[in-house]
Amino acid sequence: MEEIVIICSGSSGGHAKLIIDALEKANRKIKGIIDNQRQPGERLYGYEVLGDEEYVKRNSIDTGIVGIGDNWKRKQAVKRVKEINPFFKFTVVIHPYTSIARGVTIGEGTVVMAGAIINSDAQIGEHCIVNTKSSIAHDCEIGDYVSISPSATLGGNVLVGVGSTVAMGANVIHAVTIGQHTVIGAGSTVLDDIEDYKVAYGTPAKTVKVRKEFDKYL
Template sequence: MEEIVIIGSGGHAKVVIDCVEQSKQHMIIGLIDEHKPPGTHVYGYEVLGGLDTLRASSGIVAIGDNWIRSLMVDRIMQLNPQFRFMTSVHPSASIARGVTIGEGTVVMAGAIINSDTEIGKHCILNTKSSVDHDSRIGDFAALAPNATTGGQVRMGQYSVLSLGAQVIHAIEIGEHSVIGAGSTVLTSIASNAVAYGTPAKVVRTRERGERYL
């Protein structure tokens, strides 16, 4: 098994650790986190330090916020352009024929990706999320637990489907948009929008990088 590090040690990192352990394709040798003292342990793995201690050649950025995750990826690439970002798919996930999954993406327990769907780089498909056939999910996007899309959905980079949100067939969601928990999206949503409700309506615009977790 290839040795990797997990960048992050918070709640999302714990889920990523479980995904990596269950997939049995990589061996975690430690965690990188600038906000916890070196020597701290999470699920038996030691926090090695900040990025200045990064010696491994591959790993996964386990940070839940899309924008912050992208900033960390950029920092790592500046320090080591040869660093390889690994993909991890939980063994209970269902991946159909024709699916492509970008580097750094994590597919959690019970997630479903149906036929000929493209998942971008550094995405999160959380527990029991589902993306139906012929859909396109942009880089650094995230589906929270139980979020679901119909077929032929287009979701822009950095966008989020929150807990239990649903998107019907052939809808487009722009970049940097957030769909609120439990919402039902019946019409396309523009970029840089916050939308929620059933049917989901845009309630305001948002700035790139604005916190949502």
């Protein structure tokens, strides 16, 4: 059985705990935690911090998952690990209490949390978070490094661009396009397309400001 490391960064421990729970529920083996900010020997949710990202190189670690909730920081962590070990395998983590329909594709490094529903022929990119009780309808296309937050709902044929976030409880009607690195605020209802690098919220959701790729969510 492969041994999985969880790569996180200090304050990202909350998301890492959810990944640990999903792995445990799926009876997968966790080797430990890789963290640039915690000291070796510390523990996170019962698992030892093995060292920083250089530990991956020194010990020929080749399988893991990035446990960082922020899309930009998660992307940077993936980049650093690939530079250390170009052959590192980013595993897919799926909590056993999910519903994933036939025809769904899920990219490497993506996490699907408890209660999530992904319907027929949806395409989920790499290093995404499909969070607790979120729902992605048929034929949606979700780009890399996207977060679909708890209880967010996407109608059929929705497109979500790279690095974007649909925040908690937001609803997106069918066939809408959400651009790259865009944030849809919590509880919003999206009725029309939202462009790249925007923050939009409300019912109906309207663009309220422009953002950069590395900005905090809101």
